Amino acid sequence: MTDLKPFSTLLLSCMLTAAFTSSYAQEASQPENPALKIYRATPTKVNDLIHTKLDVRFDYKKRYLYGKEWVTLKPHFYPTDSLRLDAKGMDLKNISVVKNGKNIPLKFNYQDSLSVAIHLDKVYHNNESYTIYIDYTAKPNELKQKGSAAINDAKGLYFINPDGTEKDKPTQIWTQGETESSSAWFPTIDKPSQKTTEEISMTVPAKYVTLSNGRLASQKTNTDGTRTDTWKMELPHSPYLFMMAVGDFKIYKDKWRNKEVNYYLEPKYAPYAKEIFGFTPEVIEFYSKTLRVDYPWNKYSQIVARDYVSGAMENTSATLHGEYVQGTHRELIDAYFNNGRSTIVHELFHQWFGDYVTAESWSNLTVNESFANFSEVLWAEHKYGKDVGDEHNHDDMLAYLRNPDAKTKDLVRFHYADKEDVFDVVTYQKGGRILNMLRNYLGDAAFFKGLNIYLKTNAFKNGEAQQLRLAFEDASGLDLNWYFNQWYYGAGHPVLNISYKWDDAAKTQTVYLQQSQDGQTFKLPMAIDIYSGGKKERHKVWMNDKADTLTFHLATKPDLVNVDGDKILLAKKTDNKTIDEFSFQYFNAPLYMDRYEAIEAAAANQKEKPNQKIIIAALKDKYYGLRIKAIKALNLTNDDIRNAAQPVLTSLAKTDDNTLARAAAITALGKLKAAGNLTLFKESLNSESYAVQGAALTAISLLEPAQALPLAKGFEKDNKGALTAAIFNVYAANGGSAEWPYIYNTFKSSTIQNKFNSVQKFADFTGRVEKPEYAQQGIEELKAFGIKYKMYGAAQFAGGVLQGIKTQRTQMNDTASATAADEAIKQLADTK
Structure with a gap:
């Protein structure tokens, strides 16, 4: 599943929850869930999937799939006369065993509509296989299944605008299998520990194209205006990685070495296919060489679907992306690594870690998702430079540290309330950082040799964290039990306080390290760099206890003692350097985080000259991300800062080669409200x-x-992203009924993240708009927002803003709208 950036669905859920609960009183602590006491064992293997053959067609009107399946299996070890298949919410018309080309009906029990128990015709042993034929109808829209923060629905099969009634939305069908939703559209043993080859024949309207796993083996034009496409995947993979997509897509054909690399896009985005996905072959080559395992599948396709329920999904050889990865040329100008491209490389790395070798259970999801998350840093530093990689690494660490519940969860998690709960910032962001620390500790050569051993040993099979440990130990010759015990099988992170003392008489520099977290003491190998006399000397040390004291004998007082010189530790650090030491660090230490930490320290008190020196210098930092950070940190109410920064900001606003840095500089200048900048x-x-x-x-x-209002009007026909938000904000602040349609339609069609960003302004406008019918449109939309995202606390939030709207409409003598708001509040209260 997606890394969940730039919108990280996982991260987003945390952001939403934090925002809503910080605005309103938190609910009382819930009692411990008894499900957390249950050990989640790897599912027992009674039968093994061997081959799955499907023949499907679709009823767009009913939102049904009519399927025929031939599934070949064999007993895993012990003889058996029974088979249980996952089959969610289906009509099962016929289940037979295939004997000499004939279907012999079997007895079966399907009382719970979730799995079917089949009585086989005889006892089978593990040296013989058998094929079951199933005639069934899948009804995904009638299925009630719970989603998660990462995957917000679990129907398995999705009909998008099937009747063609939604304007400007294409008609599509696509599937989403993770975690165990493939069994909503075909009966299977829906567990990641199963692997099967696959053949899918899809009969679809002839005007549409199809995509599935593997190769397009044949296409047959039928006499009724349909076409049957048959796709074959001849290498085994897990059922949750099966996929289908149907719709009006334009295919851009690319290649890597001698293999197909294709991009499926809506026609309006087809001209930008190369800009969106064109770097894919380069990434495949980099990962293949880095892992010393060539891309293992016969093709790689990427498709962008409407209304996708997550960020993206690494279906084997056929990744499905949400809309946010695509854009026009103008949109892509502002799309740096975190805007969709990190997702593209994340899903591609899954083709090795997740598809080629698959987690044997959801408890061990880390061997899928932590690696895909780590791969984002790997590609970023390779393609864009170490500053970009380090920024990505740090942003993900902050996403983990800012989640208050994350510190209580193990990375490998054998106890959880629901398998969906494992898709969180621990598995993704923390897990990726743990791998990056291990890479730093082992060194690149040993680390990547370990990955090579793990992949080759477990190819087309399943893996878990212990196999990963053994592979790294094999590669490096080091014992790594201590590392896996504390990071994989333990929870939390070090809370590290660092302080210093120089004794001039004894010429000794003392460093005090203190871990203050509850629970385990972390064993921390780290580098300490001492800058003195124009030279840097590196000391490799271990922190083994909650409190350690390190002493260094030096000729003179050092300019800087830089603990965690590689800036790699996953820890919440308080580093008690002086501002002069941070200043030296900014100008002399090499890494992104060295400069980041100095900017953070300088931003706190900009009245002091050393702080000002750092902040102003950082406006010209070599990396645009730190230029932006410095711009945002500026205290422009301080005369010295403002006078020094203004000419630099003007220059950046005019000439910076990064559009986001230019935009940040303009934003800062705008806050000055200086008439002289109007022309700029x-x-x-x-x-x-x-x-x-x-x-x-x-x-x-x-x-x-x-002046802003008519200027905004001029951009209504061509706006995206930040410009859309700016028009929205201008209208929300100064507009009236004439601007309501834009405000309403923009909010209604926004992504969840953009809705969250703009909901308060939308509510304010709803409260004051002149026309009652517009107010009632807004009230209905806020109610829908609260209900749809109630799992994030949105119902409570929406209820609060609607209460304010009710008061405003009452004061305006708009009884109908006040009543509508009151009814919406009551309905939201019922959804909590």
Whole structure:
């Protein structure tokens, strides 16, 4: 599953929950869930899947799939006369065993509509296979299955705009198998520990194209206006990785070495296929060489679907992406690594870690998702430089550290309430950081040799964390039980306090290290770099206890003692350096995090000259991410800062080669409300970048609100991203009924993240808009928002803003809207 960035669905859920619960009183602590006491064993293997053959067609009107299946199995070890298949919410019309080309009906029990118990015709042994024929109808829209923060629905099969009634939305069908939802569209043993080859024949309207795993083996045109496409996957993979997609897609054909690499996009995005996905062959080559295991499947396709229920899904040889990865040329100007491209490389790495070798249970999901998360850093530093990789690594660590519940969860998790719960910041963001630390500890050569051993040993099979440990130990010759025990089978992270003392008489530098977290003491190998006399000396040390004292004998007081010199530790650190030491660190230590930490320290007190020196210098940092950080940190109410920063900001706003840095500089200048910048802002409206245009429009609205409104009108026909948000904000602040349709339609069609960002302004506008019918549209949309995202606390949040709207509409003598708000509040209360 997706890394869940740039919207990380997982991370987003944490952000939403935090935001809603910080705005409103948190509910009382819930009693411990008894499900957390249950040991989640790897499912027992009674029968093994060998081959799955499907013949399916679709009823768009009913939202049904009519399927015929031939599934070949054999007993895993012990003889058996029974078979249990997962089959969720289906009509099972016929289940037979195939003997000499004939179907012999079997007895079966399907009382719970979740799995079917089949009585075989005889006792089978593990040296003989058998084939079961099933005639069935899948009814995904009638299935009630729980999703998760990562995968917000579990129907398995999705009909998108099947009647063609939704304007500007294509008609599509696609599947989502993870975690165990493939069994909502075909009966199977829906466990990651199963592997099967596959053949799928799809009969679809002839105007549509199809995509599935493996190769397109044949296409047959039928006399009724349909076409039957047959796809074959001749290498074994897990059922949750089966996929189908049907719709009006344009296919851009690319290649890696002698293998097909294809991109499936809606026609309007087809011209930008190369810009969106064109770097894919380069990534395949890099991963193949790095892992010394060539891309293992016969093709790689990527398809973008509407209304996808997660970020993306690594279906074997056929990844399905949510809409956010695609864009026009203008949108992609602002799309740096974190905007979709990190997802593209994440899903591609899964073709090795997750598809080629698959987690043997959801408890060991780390061997799928932690690796895919780690791969984002791996690619970023290779392609864009170490600063980009380090920023990505740090952002993910913060996502983990900011989640208050994460510190209580093991990475390998044998106790959970629901398998969906394992898809979280521990498995993704923390797990990726743990791998990056291990890479640093072992060194690249040993680390990647370990990955090679793990992949080759478990190819087309299943893996778990212990096999990973053995592979790394084999490669390095080191015992790693201590590392896996504390990071994989334990919870939490070190909370590390670092302080220093220089004794001039004894010429000794003392470093005090203190871990203050509850629970286990972490064993921490680290580098300490001492800068003195124009030289850097590295000391490799171990912190083995909750408190350690390290002493270094030096000729003179050092300019800097840099603990965790590689800036690799997964820890919440408090580093008690002086601002002069942080200043030295900014200008002399090499890494992104060295400069980041110095900027953080300087931002806290910008009245002091050393702090100002760091902040102003950072405006010209070599990495745009730190330039942006410095811009956002500026305290422009301080005269010294403002006077020093303003000419730099003006230069950045005009000439920075990064559009996001330009936009940040314009945003900062806009807050000054200086009339002399108006020309710069208006010129910036001509930029090709939506981010720059959005920042400029916002800056003009702060300086000349009356001018901003007609300027915003001029962008209504062509706006995306930051410019859309800027128009929305200008209208929300200064618009009236004439601007309501744009506000309403923008909010209604927004992604969950954008809805979250704009919900308060939308509510404010709903409360004051002149026309009652518009107010009632807004009330209905806020109610829908609260209900749809109630799992994140949105029902409570929406109820609160609707209470404010009710008061406003009452004051405006709009009884109908006040009543509508009151009814919506009651309905939201019932959903909690």
